[in-house]
Amino acid sequence: MRRSTLYFNGQILSMDAQDSMPEAVLTEGETIVAVGAEADLRATMPADTTLVDLQGQTMIPAFIDPHGHFPDSGFIELFRVNLSSPPLGTCHDMETALRRLRDRAKTTPKGDWVMGVAFDNTAISEGRMPTRAELDSVSRDHPVWVIHASGHNGTANSMALERQGISEDCPDPLGGRFDRDPVTGALTGLIEGISAMGALGDTTFLIDEVQFWQGFAASRDEYLSHGVTYGQNAWANADLLSRFAGFPADADPGFDLTILPIAELEPNLSQGPKAMREFANPHFTMGPRKLFSDGAFQLQTAYLREDYYRPVTPEAPRGVPYADADHLTAEVRKLHDMGFQIHCHCNGDAGADLFLDAVEAAQMANPRHDHRHTIIHGQLLHEDQFERMVQLGVTVSFFSAHIYYWGDRHRSTFLGPDRAARLSAAASAARHGIRFTLHNDASVTPTRPIHLAHCAVNRLTATGGTLGEEQQISVLSALRAQTIDAAWQVFQEGRRGSIEVGKLADLTILSRNPLSDPDRLLDTKVTKTIRRGTPVFEKAAASDIR
Numbered sequence: 001m002r003r004s005t006l007y008f009n010g011q012i013l014s015m016d017a018q019d020s021m022p023e024a025v026l027t028e029g030e031t032i033v034a035v036g037a038e039a040d041l042r043a044t045m046p047a048d049t050t051l052v053d054l055q056g057q058t059m060i061p062a063f064i065d066p067h068g069h070f071p072d073s074g075f076i077e078l079f080r081v082n083l084s085s086p087p088l089g090t091c092h093d094m095e096t097a098l099r100r101l102r103d104r105a106k107t108t109p110k111g112d113w114v115m116g117v118a119f120d121n122t123a124i125s126e127g128r129m130p131t132r133a134e135l136d137s138v139s140r141d142h143p144v145w146v147i148h149a150s151g152h153n154g155t156a157n158s159m160a161l162e163r164q165g166i167s168e169d170c171p172d173p174l175g176g177r178f179d180r181d182p183v184t185g186a187l188t189g190l191i192e193g194i195s196a197m198g199a200l201g202d203t204t205f206l207i208d209e210v211q212f213w214q215g216f217a218a219s220r221d222e223y224l225s226h227g228v229t230y231g232q233n234a235w236a237n238a239d240l241l242s243r244f245a246g247f248p249a250d251a252d253p254g255f256d257l258t259i260l261p262i263a264e265l266e267p268n269l270s271q272g273p274k275a276m277r278e279f280a281n282p283h284f285t286m287g288p289r290k291l292f293s294d295g296a297f298q299l300q301t302a303y304l305r306e307d308y309y310r311p312v313t314p315e316a317p318r319g320v321p322y323a324d325a326d327h328l329t330a331e332v333r334k335l336h337d338m339g340f341q342i343h344c345h346c347n348g349d350a351g352a353d354l355f356l357d358a359v360e361a362a363q364m365a366n367p368r369h370d371h372r373h374t375i376i377h378g379q380l381l382h383e384d385q386f387e388r389m390v391q392l393g394v395t396v397s398f399f400s401a402h403i404y405y406w407g408d409r410h411r412s413t414f415l416g417p418d419r420a421a422r423l424s425a426a427a428s429a430a431r432h433g434i435r436f437t438l439h440n441d442a443s444v445t446p447t448r449p450i451h452l453a454h455c456a457v458n459r460l461t462a463t464g465g466t467l468g469e470e471q472q473i474s475v476l477s478a479l480r481a482q483t484i485d486a487a488w489q490v491f492q493e494g495r496r497g498s499i500e501v502g503k504l505a506d507l508t509i510l511s512r513n514p515l516s517d518p519d520r521l522l523d524t525k526v527t528k529t530i531r532r533g534t535p536v537f538e539k540a541a542a543s544d545i546r
Contacts, residue, residue: 003533004049005026006025006041007059008024008038009038009056011054011056011057011058012499013513014498015060015484016498022499023036024038025059026041029505029533030504030533031533032505057510059507059508061483063229063449063482063508064231064492065230065232065440066481067397069151069232070216070255071212071215071233073446074214075215081114081116082118083117085123087404088120091119092125094130097116098137100116101114101139105144113142113145113160117146118443119147122298129148129154129155135189136157140157143156148299150296150444151194152296153192154191157189158189160200164198172196173193173196174322175196175292176197177192177196192301209243212243216255220255222446223255224255225526228529229529229536230506231257232260234376235260236261236262244279244284245279248281251281254531257283258285259287261287262289262290263291263335266289266335267338285490287343291328291342291343293322293351295319300313301320303320303351304318304349305350309419321351322351329357329361332344332362336368339368342371342373343376344374347377347379349380349382356389374395375394375395376397376439378396380422383428386428386432386434397489398424398436400452400455401441401445403455403459403461403467404451404455404460407461407462407465407467408465410467421467426481428471430473436481449482450522453481453482454521454522456473458472458519483498505530505533506531509528509529511527527539
């Protein structure tokens, strides 16, 4: 029997096309069946309907993560050594990082891997990645691997290099590099770029089947506690796809997910006798195909039109493309012609130019209406690029959390004050009529929708400075970017993202109305999460309900 529930006596932000604020919502089973005046819904609801008094709190559609790497945060919590620095963590210097790794090595069987994650060279006192020698000092009996917070480089000790078959004779792959001592030519242990890291950069590195689903459960519970019911794994290799494909078709994992296969798997992934066009389990959806054009700002590998403000790599003062223009154009054309949506990681403005050029070439050869190809991150987009995006039908998901976590370093080191003021230029996108979303790129930064909205609305750095007031957006825009616009960006707007009849009863209850005072946005707490009509997270409401 499908139970009915009536929600009333609160502020309801529907996120529909009119941004209407109905008095009440009636759900039946996992579906919203009526929205409107409380008296009307009471007159038509079944006699045994459960009544939920919102007590002045605010209901919105459940949050949607438009770009992230679920369930990475669960793997970090359960299986990795967390080396994050303030404001994310407490690793201030190299010795702290090395001590944590040594402590883990002491409790790890000899020969097994020790993996440190979330290390940020720009945030520790030494201002660099660890060396091969330092990781050898951690242990010569364990392969030790430390991956950067961005996921775009890392350092291995001698045993780890040997395990992965990386030697002085290995050539640098396109978009990657095995760092060498300039005098001796010996490997330093630093591996730069996803192509060079190989399996070391994969989500499931060192994760077996049991650990995978343990990490899934940990991430699921975290996301639900922050009002998120629909997430994304935005870089799925063949191994990761097989993990999701192996989940029983008739079981509910407790969380819904869009999964983005890496582009290089096509056309073999979706064509031929062994094709995987969709998952058997309805809670997992095959999403856009994923490409990269460049790297990360923290490593100065994001590809820029102009030099970094304070370049750290003289031979590449503008960063590096992860693919040459011809290769990227061919990949975009292949996926575009196959009818897929494309999400392309483009941090820098020159990286975005590469992707826009490729989309333009694909559209000229084979025009497609409403493809929704998406720039992921888009941290340094200019007015001319927004104009091209409108013409090409390209959308964007902004990594606005960078404003808080790395905004000060963008201003002082990466971009300088003028370009940093345009970081994640959501207001400019809105002026051009571009529908955009906001993301945390978890686990680079944790999935925290309210804090993410605060980043885009107030644009405050970790030290309290304001970064580009002219790019501030409204609270409503920031919420829509993580609800209905996030659903739209992956063609899910007919199923979720707003409180409308016929959509899933995925709902989040907040302690206060976030629209009432943008400066108090961080006072807003998730008090209840409803997924498919069923409460899946609840805590006591905040005492300062307004």
